[in-house]
Amino acid sequence: MRLEPKPQPSLAETLFYPLGAIVATFAVAALLVLAAGASPFSVFALVAKGAAGSQFALLETLTRATPLIFTGLAVAVAFRARLWNIGAEAQLYIGAVVTIVLGTGALPLPAPILLPVIMLAVMAAGALLLLGPAVLKTSFGVDEVVTTLLLNFIVLLFVSMLLEGVLKDPMGLGWPQSKRVIADAQLPRLITGKRLHFGFVIAIAAAVVTWVIMKKTALGYEMRAVGHNPDAARFAGIPVNRVLMKTALLSGGLAALAGFSEVAGLKGNLTLDLSPGFGYTGIVVAMLALLNPLGVVAAAIFVAGIFVGADAMSRSAGVPSYIAEVMVATALLTMVTAIMLTRYRIRWR
Amino acid sequence: MEAFDILLQASFWVAAIRIASPLIFATMGELICERAGVLNLGIEGIMAAGAFAGWVTVYAGGNLWTGVIIAALVGAMFGLLHGTLTVPFGLSQHVVGIGITLLATSLTYFTYRITLPEVTSPPKIAPFQPLPIPLLSEIPVVGAALFNQTPLTYLAFVTVAVVAWVLYRTPLGMAVRAAGENPAAVEAQGIGVTSIRMGAVMVGSALMAIGGAFLTMSAFNSFFFEMINGRGWICIALVVFGSWRPGKALLGAILFAAFDAYQVRLQQLTGGVVPYQIFLMMPYALSILALIAMSRRASYPKALMVPYQKGER
Numbered sequence: 001m002r003l004e005p006k007p008q009p010s011l012a013e014t015l016f017y018p019l020g021a022i023v024a025t026f027a028v029a030a031l032l033v034l035a036a037g038a039s040p041f042s043v044f045a046l047v048a049k050g051a052a053g054s055q056f057a058l059l060e061t062l063t064r065a066t067p068l069i070f071t072g073l074a075v076a077v078a079f080r081a082r083l084w085n086i087g088a089e090a091q092l093y094i095g096a097v098v099t100i101v102l103g104t105g106a107l108p109l110p111a112p113i114l115l116p117v118i119m120l121a122v123m124a125a126g127a128l129l130l131l132g133p134a135v136l137k138t139s140f141g142v143d144e145v146v147t148t149l150l151l152n153f154i155v156l157l158f159v160s161m162l163l164e165g166v167l168k169d170p171m172g173l174g175w176p177q178s179k180r181v182i183a184d185a186q187l188p189r190l191i192t193g194k195r196l197h198f199g200f201v202i203a204i205a206a207a208v209v210t211w212v213i214m215k216k217t218a219l220g221y222e223m224r225a226v227g228h229n230p231d232a233a234r235f236a237g238i239p240v241n242r243v244l245m246k247t248a249l250l251s252g253g254l255a256a257l258a259g260f261s262e263v264a265g266l267k268g269n270l271t272l273d274l275s276p277g278f279g280y281t282g283i284v285v286a287m288l289a290l291l292n293p294l295g296v297v298a299a300a301i302f303v304a305g306i307f308v309g310a311d312a313m314s315r316s317a318g319v320p321s322y323i324a325e326v327m328v329a330t331a332l333l334t335m336v337t338a339i340m341l342t343r344y345r346i347r348w349r
Numbered sequence: 350m351e352a353f354d355i356l357l358q359a360s361f362w363v364a365a366i367r368i369a370s371p372l373i374f375a376t377m378g379e380l381i382c383e384r385a386g387v388l389n390l391g392i393e394g395i396m397a398a399g400a401f402a403g404w405v406t407v408y409a410g411g412n413l414w415t416g417v418i419i420a421a422l423v424g425a426m427f428g429l430l431h432g433t434l435t436v437p438f439g440l441s442q443h444v445v446g447i448g449i450t451l452l453a454t455s456l457t458y459f460t461y462r463i464t465l466p467e468v469t470s471p472p473k474i475a476p477f478q479p480l481p482i483p484l485l486s487e488i489p490v491v492g493a494a495l496f497n498q499t500p501l502t503y504l505a506f507v508t509v510a511v512v513a514w515v516l517y518r519t520p521l522g523m524a525v526r527a528a529g530e531n532p533a534a535v536e537a538q539g540i541g542v543t544s545i546r547m548g549a550v551m552v553g554s555a556l557m558a559i560g561g562a563f564l565t566m567s568a569f570n571s572f573f574f575e576m577i578n579g580r581g582w583i584c585i586a587l588v589v590f591g592s593w594r595p596g597k598a599l600l601g602a603i604l605f606a607a608f609d610a611y612q613v614r615l616q617q618l619t620g621g622v623v624p625y626q627i628f629l630m631m632p633y634a635l636s637i638l639a640l641i642a643m644s645r646r647a648s649y650p651k652a653l654m655v656p657y658q659k660g661e662r
Binding site for chain 1 (some may be wrong): 390430434437438439440441443444445447448449451452454455456458459462463466543578579582583585586589624626627629630633634636637640641644645658659
């Protein structure tokens with residue numbers, strides 16, 4: 001068999017295949033639900049209800065989507081320039097560490113100044129963390145996939161060391177957790193008494209800014225050119241390595257904001273279970289969004305809905321909530337296949 | 350001085366070879382895939398799936414070797430999926446690989462939960478036992494380390510020999526290597542690049558799964574979450590470190606495992622002065638350092654990560 005590019009995929013085709021991907025994902029999930037001895041339709045209904053069936057459910061979904069928007073943006077930006085940043089998890093944790101270091105009373109600043117200062121420091125830390133693998137890629141040819149993946153483990157151990165050492169809360173009853181951030185370093189809740197916080201607004205703003213950078217600036221154009229064909233970009237006079245550096249700084253900074261937003265907006269302190277893999281899920285979010293920054297917001301809410309809904313369903317129907325992870329991974333694989341099928345025709349012989 | 354004495358203990362080398370065994374299987378698996386031109390980032394998840402598949406077979410009353418075979422089959426299934434998406438479909442090997450890791454890991458955890466809904470502590474099986482080889486196992490230090498291991502460890506060494514022999518001494522191996530260097534030339538010989546690459550990814554993934562199964566069936570006796578713990582990613586570094594050659598990769602795996610066994614003992618020796626996390630970071634840091642050190646000399650298979658379409662130049 002061979003693939004032939006389609007000259008102009010019709011509108012029907014561009015809709016048909018991605019819809020097919022979603023149907024296929026639910027078909028896989030239905031099989032798993034049957035294997036767990038439950039009825040797929042009632043389980044899907046419970047997932048939908050748990051994700052969007054009430055004000056509480058909807059707010060919970062948006063709360064869960066917030067870190068995924070940041071990590072999804074980080075991945076979308078990096079993958080667009082074909083910088084394979086699989087280290088959003090580590091950058092998230094570094095952002096959380098910086099938030100704790102600066103937000104627990106070290107800086108005597110009022111909230112309107114303190115929060116932007118912390119955010120800038122957080123972004124700088126995340127940016128620097130990804131700059132390492134980017135430099136290793138451009139000057140030594142070391143594959144950034146492996147280095148960013150390995151850094152995830154190193155950074156998590158580093159955080160564990162801090163939480164049992166210098167950052168340990170003396171009042172924490174021996175648990176490895178940090179002190180809580182002071183009131184001035186907290187992001188306000190959007191609705192009093194609910195968990196949704198100002199981090200969601202920052203995430204939306206970040207998506208818009210990222211979209212502008214990608215679509216309307218010279219840097220965005222260069223990043224897309226480098227991602228499309230580095231050799232051609234170099235030939236056209238684009239400084240490929242410098243573009244990759246800038247991409248790394250932007251991507252790392254965005255991922256680190258996820259850690260800031262989770263600590264300053266939701267949790268208040270840092271523990272080792274701050275992120276249940278938000279960095280890795282960000283890859284799925286970015287791919288589902290076809291690497292479009294505004295699409296990331298929608299994809300993050302969709303993925304968060306599956307997670308939140310599955311948690312609620314798992315409590316009542318007894319199907320393990322890991323089904324959410326399976327669905328998200330399946331959606332990633334079916335969606336990239338669907339995109340290929342909209343662009344190419346398979347010729348058997 | 351004590352820090353040096355560790356290197357002379359037989360128990361240290363026994364541990365080093367034991368730690369190396371799963372890495373050897375998985376590194377050979379990745380090496381085969383990459384030699385054929387496919388980067389397989391599904392490795393971490395496929396190891397988890399293999400670890401569970403092998404263990405649960407034995408837990409359900411199966412024979413240990415049946416467990417190994419089931420693990421290999423499960424690995425090959427994920428390899429089939431990875432291969433289909435990356436070889437004929439030509440999708441991004443990075444994205445598909447990460448997707449396979451997420452899928453294999455989550456499917457494994459889901460299956461664990463529906464198979465054993467009630468358990469709080471992981472149940473145990475009777476794992477492979479050491480099988481001393483007569484005479485050879487009595488050689489001081491070396492004998493215990495190399496010839497008093499479980500049958501799966503011996504299989505790991507046999508695998509390296511077989512992989513090296515096939516790759517360098519058979520027409521099939523030649524075709525695999527050429528598929529990763531110059532696929533058009535393979536096609537010109539009338540051999541299908543697609544089938545060669547698909548086969549390599551399936552066999553490679555089966556080996557990764559056996560590497561995972563080693564953990565639950567030989568090194569330990571139960572399955573728990575997060576047990577692969579980055580070993581798959583380390584194997585990808587080991588393939589680069591070994592310059593895509595089975596013998597060098599084997600050496601790398603043993604060196605790495607010796608270092609890992611050493612840091613555990615050094616950790617006990619320093620008695621908590623240095624935070625234990627520093628020691629646990631070392632294997633990952635060492636992998637990155639090895640990549641940097643080898644980078645100048647690394648000669649990637651030329652068609653690695655390049656999808657091949659028949660009739661294209």
